[in-house]
Structures are given as structure tokens and as C-alpha cells.
Amino acid sequence: EDSQASAKTRFLGGDPPMVVQGVLGGSTADFASAGMSADLSAYAAAGNWDELYPAGLAASGKHNGTWVSVPVFVDTVNWLFTNKSVLDAAGIDEPNSWRDFIFSLQALKQHGVIPLAIGGEDWQETVAFDHILLAAGGANFYERVMSGDLDAIGSGTMVDAFTKFSFIREFTDEGKAGRSWNDTNNLVVSGKAAYIFMGPWATGGYGEMEEGKDWSCRLTPWSETVTALADGFHFLKSDNAEDQEAQRLFAAALTDPDTQIEAAAAKGTLPAVKGADPAKFSGCATKAVSRMNSGKTVTHWNARSSGLKSALKDTVTAFWNGDMSAAEGRDALLAAVKSN
Template identity: 30%
Template sequence: MTIKGKRKYSFGPALLSAAAIAALAISTQAYSAENEIEVVHQWTAAGEAAAMKVLKDAVDAQGLTWVDSPIAGAGGKNMTQALQARFAAGNPPAASQMQGQFVLEYAQAGSLGDLSPIAEKEGWEKLVAPALLDYMKVEGKIVAVPLNQRRENMLWINKKVLDQFGGKVPESWDEFLALAEKIKAGGIIPLALGGDDWQEGEIWTNILIGQGGVDFYKKAVMATDRAAIKSDTMIKVFDTFRKVLAYADPNRAGTDWAIETGKVIKGEAAMQFQGDWANGEFAAVNMKPGVDYLCAAAPGHGHTYVFLTDFFGMFRQPNPEAQRKQDILAEAAMSIEVQENLNLKGGSIPARLDVPRDRFNDCSKQAFADREQGMKDGTLIPSFVENHALPRDVRAPYMDIITQFANTPDMTPQQAVDKLIEGLDSI
């Protein structure tokens, strides 16, 4: 698989200046206090917080003191901005959660420590899906630790609401729209959707793959193929996107994804397109798949697995003691015990391929099977919305147009396509 982010970057103030890199190499950090290790992350929802506690407890058990620095909101944007400010001040944390493209950017800037000695000793490269090595391994060095291999393209349904309307899990977008109309007529919100651009982007991606297929996604998004973008298929994608949005929560502006998941949990909304982190929210309130809620791949997706991964990057340290503490964190994060228990809480499946599956629920067991199939037939594909498939400058025009279209009712599909082409051509 070719990842577009595998290229050199010229950093401006938007990410990291040369002065900040130098400050990183020479500064004495607050977290370098004896036995302390500071970790920045964005996991603040109920299931996420429970998952992170698994890793925290494992690190604390090794004699370290985990200094927790959670930064919530905006799908990780707030965390990213705070981290960049820390770099500008010459005061980065020991480690931070980050998505694939951020791993590549920081690594190519020389800001991440080399985890190769630990990775080689424990055989990490043989333990994860090859697709993850596109991000973990940069210029021959292992620079990040994967906590999971999340699945973005999921549909979550309140079973009681579905049964009330005599429906079945929709397997096509026409079936979804017909079901949504019945539910709306019955006075329940058909689709829980928050106000973040990434939530809109995930629905758009689900429609694109469901109607165009994996190969179309690879052309129209991953390869930014202009002919594919201008095609009738893309027009249909935007047209369906408009129809789907008509069934979304009318009060979605500014709402967090977990708030919307809560509406599905309570039966205030029937369905939600959300990554498998929603699985952790259902688990946190002891709801059972197949009994209280249903999970399925987005309509038309079959076993397609759109993945993203939460990595930990360890920022480069000149102090051997600081490096030792980072090594302890890295080893804990990749242990079978942490990979299993963290993902049982968080709703995803482990990055490691050798973790036992028997304790995972049916939604996760299906994810295991679909990942395995996707590794064989090329349907394990990276998310562009969640900063894996595209560099951020290439991702930006897609996200801008998706959000404009979602929030501009009179914008036509053709206008959206034209603006997307214009945006890509301006890069």
C-alpha cells in the first residue's frame, strides 16, 4: 500500500519550527522529575478513559508515575494545537497519542525517538498488520507504538428502536434511507450526528465506498484521481450525502460524538455512523451487542475495513533516564495484556495480531475476521478523515468541501465536485 504521507515535509509554524526542534533537544522538561512520565492524549469519553487507565496502571506498576494530560474536543484538533504550542515553547511531553500522518510528520522532522532496539527484541514488525508499518517505520527506524487498529466504517443501531419499526439492518443506502424515513415519521431521530467536520467526513466516506467500492476510494481519495472525482459516481455520492443528512439530529451543531452515541444508547436516536470507539461507550453502560444494540459495517461495505490507529510517539530525549522511562511505556503499550484489556474497554481490536479473541464481544470478533480478510484481498484501507491515507495538506480540500456541502443546503453536487477539484489543484 502506498501512503501519500511518505514524503519529506517543510515545516512552518503550523506544526514545528527548526527552533522548536532545537529547543526539544536541549530543554530540561518538567516531566523529567524522578519516576514521572507525562502522556498527552485525547481519550476522555467513558470507554476511552477506561481504556487509557489500563495502560496507566500497567506503567504505574513498573514503578513510574503516569502524569496524565488529557485534552478533549474537536476530534483531536485541540490536542494537536496544544501539542504544537508545547513544542513552540520547548516543552513537549514524554509521549503523545497521535494519528498516522502526525507520526510521519514528527518523525521526518527528527522529533521522535528511535524505538528500534525494543521493537527488534520483541519482534514488533511480525506482530502487527503490515499496513501499520507504513506509519510505525520511518527511514528504517521504528518510531511509534500502535495501541489498536480501529475500524471507522461502522453503523450502530439501538435494537429496541429498530424492532419498534420492524426494520432490519440496512445493507444498501436505499434501504438506509427508507428505514430512516419510517423512524422519522415515528418521532425518533433517525441519525445521531454531531457537529464536527470529521463526523460529516466519515459519513461521506461511508457513502463513497458503499456506492463506489474500495477501488473507487483508492482512486478518488487516495490517488486524488481527477477523472474519478469528476465522475457520475462522485455526483451520486454527494447527492446521497445530502439525502442522508436530512435525517440527522437537527440539534447537532457543536455536539460531541459521544453525546450523540448517548442518544442512541437512550433510544432518543436510532442509528449512528461512528468508528468502533462507540462500541466502548455501549460497553461502559453494560449494553450487549445483539441484545441492546446492533453493529454492522456501513451499507454496501461488506467486510471492507477502513482503519485508523492510535499511536504513541515518544519525543526524542537527550537524557538516558528519560529514554528509559519512554521504553517502559512503549513495552507496556505493546504487551499482550495491555493490548487485550485496553481494547476490551475501548471497543476496538488490538494492533497485535496474536492477542486472544475469546473475551471480545461479537462486534469486535467481526472486526477481527474482517481485518484478516482485508489483509488478504486489499480491503483493509486507511482512513483519510482520521489522518492516515493523505497528508494533511491534501486532506484539507476534501474536508473543507464536505463540511461546506453539509452546511450549505443550496450547494449542488456538481458545485461540490468543482470546488474539490479547484482545492486540490491549488495545492
């Protein structure tokens, strides 16, 4: 945010930087809305960018259909982490459907462990809600909601989502209020809880435990969807011909698929371009690359407009910690999006 504020100041002062690095989407859209962004349409056409990227990630590089940014790396957010030893002790297989997941929650509760660990922060609750939206309506519904589609937000499918979200509350523990994400993740690591919905940053907590044997990371098992945050470079408008040529060369280098894939593998993250070989990656990243190649990638709410993001988090946390009905949750979200 500081770098973006500095870039805006420099732009207004007549000395704009050529690019700004960061998460693409809501915050970088502010530059485009203010008329500060470069139009990369010619570069995109020459490099066939629309074919390089999954549609959901291509959208994060555009403003009103015009390319203004280059996605480079990706974080996938919709992970379900599981302590496999906890499931084994309860005689439960890892779930492959929403119905299987609910059955496992019920069985784990009877076994005397915390079925689902969720912390007490609005963003943790909303990360969990991602999986619920995918269970209720799938990738297209998720994309419509995150795009602010009022018909989708006000639909019966959204009531179903809040119904499902309310149902899983009974399988969490009473100590969740105010709890940090890492303390929540430690419940799963230590075997006190079976599952947590969390982003890729949770993997570090499992230390020397063996993935696939002691624990597992799986993208939402009841959907073929990847909810992703694209990190990259937003290009700012310049009237200087030398700067424009430098921007063209930099954009060409950033969008070279081989370079991007190799850089992502070396960095331990994921490339934004399609077609990476899962064999070049390891652990959870291998699964993410495979899903991105075969499934549907949509942009996560944390890369959407600040208004949509605030409306979603505020409503989800109010619903989760209150006594609203599912229909009231739907109506509250619809009203919040309209007002933002």
C-alpha cells in the same frame, strides 16, 4: 500536541526523547519530514513487521516507505450504531447493504422517528461521510482519497459519493445544527432516532442496555472495511549507542504479538497486529477484531496529514450545510486538497 512540541524542542536542544506516544500518521510525519525520526528498517526486517500488521496499519508506522513508528493499539471509527427497538417497532430489519439502508431510512421516516442522527460539527459530518465513501467506491477508493490521490478525488465516483451524501440529508432532523456528538447519540439511546454513525466512544452512552438486543454496533455493513486510527510510539533519532539499544529492545517488546494482544484486551481496546483471537475480547471489540482479521484495514482521515484532514472536513461541512451540487462538491474537495 504538547508532548510533540516538547519533543521537538528537546531534539533541537540536543536532548531528544527516545520515543513519543500518540496517534500515528499525520502529526508524527512532521518529525520524519524534519529529519528527526529514527530509521527502524533493521528492526522491522528482523521482526518481519510487514507481516505482523495489516497493510493499512503498517502504512501508519512508515514515512515514505521507511519504518519510523510502532503501531500498538487501534481505534476503529466506522461504526453504525442502531436502536434495535426503533427498528423493531417499524418492522424493519437491520440493513446489510447500502440499498437496504436507504430503504430503512425511508420506512423509518414514514414511521415518524428520526431515521439518522447526525450532529452539527464538521468532524461528525465527516465521520458520516466515511460510510458514504465506502458505499460509493469501497476500501481501495477510500484509501486513494485519504492518500490525496487527485484522480480519485476528481473522479465520477466522488460525484456519486456526494450524491449519496446529499440524499441522506432528508432523513436527518432540523435540530442538528451545532449539536454535540453526545447529545446526538442520546437521540438513538432514547429511541428518538434509529441510527448514528460514530466512533467507539459512543458505546458508553448505552449503559445497561443490552447490545444485540436493545441496540447494536456494526462496522459499515455495506463494506468489509475497517477505518482505523493507530496509537503507538514514534521513535526519534539518536546518536547515542545506549539509546539506540534501548530503542531496539523497546521496539521488540512492543511488536511481540502475544504481549500486544494481551495488553489490548486488558486495556479494552484493539491490538494493531494481525491474528488476534476475537474470543479474547467482548462486545463491539469482538466484531472489530473479526473484521480486521478478514477484511481490509485503512487509515482514517484523522491520522492523515493536516492539509488533507482540513480539506476534507471543510469541504464536507460546506457541502452538507450548503446548496452545492454533487459535482460542485467534488470540485471543491479537489481544489481544497490541491491548495493544501
